[in-house]
Amino acid sequence: MLTMTLDGFVKRSSTSLGLVVAVIAAATFGMSGAFIKPLLEAGWSPAAAVTVRALLGGIVLAPVAALSLRGRWSALWRARWRVLAMGFIGVAATQLVYFAALQRIPVGTAILIEYMAPLLLVGWVWAASRRMPKAVVLIGSVVAVVGLVLVVSPGGGSFDLLGLAFAALSTIGCAIYYVVAARPSDGLPPVALAASGLLIGGIVLGIVGAFGLVPVTATFGGAHLLGVIVPWWLPLVIVGVFATALAYAASITASEILGSRLASFAGLLEVVAAALYAWILLGERLSIPQLVGGVLILAGIGFVRSEKTSATVEPMPVAVATQNTLDVRP
DSSP states (O other): HHHHHHHHHHHHHHHHHHHHHHHHHHHHHHEEEEEEEEHHHHTHHHHHHHHHHHHHHHHHHHHHHHHHHHTTTHHHHHTTHHHHHHIIIIIIHHHHHHHHHTTOHHHHHHHHHEEEEEEEHHHHHHHHHTTTOOOHHHHHHHHHHHHHHHHHHOOOOOOOOHHHHHHHHHHHHHHHHHHHHOOTTTTOOHHHHHHHHHHHHHHHHHHHHHHTOOOOOOSSEEEEETTHHHHHHHHHHHHHHIIIIIIIHHHHHHHHHOOHHHHHHHHHHHHHHHHHHHHHHHHOOOOHHHHHHHHHHHHHHHHHHHHHHHHHHHOOOOOHHHHHHHHOOO
């Protein structure tokens, strides 16, 4: 019984640590919009900004990744399919289809659809296991989605089927990102997965832009930030270091601890963080419904987390409990 109790305590502590790391990831991911927007207003295309962002984040993480591997390059080779999936799908493809959606439907609608990824993961587990999720997961899903709608406040706009299709693809890409991030590491440090995925994704985005499949434009003058004109590279450095390098490394670490489903729900906090940064840095209005939405997202995460926590402390069959009690190791 003592062993079982300790196991439950360790797992609960691990979940709490994972949520803390997930909050750090959301807080840093959320910075990107407020710091990239001045570049877009200065003439940068979204594809150009995200390409430089990915490459810069990968370059910043590369030395840290090399140190974390400690010469164990075989771990990178063993995880090659996971790395390629992260780079091609988690970074490049998801960004491309998201920006394709932005060209046809309102930003709020595109964000709302992309962040339906947690529901997609809940549905996938339901279909794959043929077991209905527990009530707390279903309640948490509904509460979190209502909160997401309030925070995003999607605009109406015209009904564009292709735009909605691109947004739906971004949902799938986002869900795949969390699944790939949550896979067993097999000796590959999270920072190494983040660095290699960002570098591959940035190269793919650069190739796509070079062939003219997406518009790539950049200007090298000043950008308006916090009411002053700053060099064009300053927002990119902030986004590359904090909203990309640190954010991806923290997100992958949290996903490995929490699993894809809970990590994806915690990722909804990125939308809340983005709204807060836009309010603080850009002076955009933060409404009461958005604040209520943020609280609902937190409540939804709490419901989903309670299911994971309760699963770690479920009473075991007597035979198993007796075996674990007798299994005493120094």
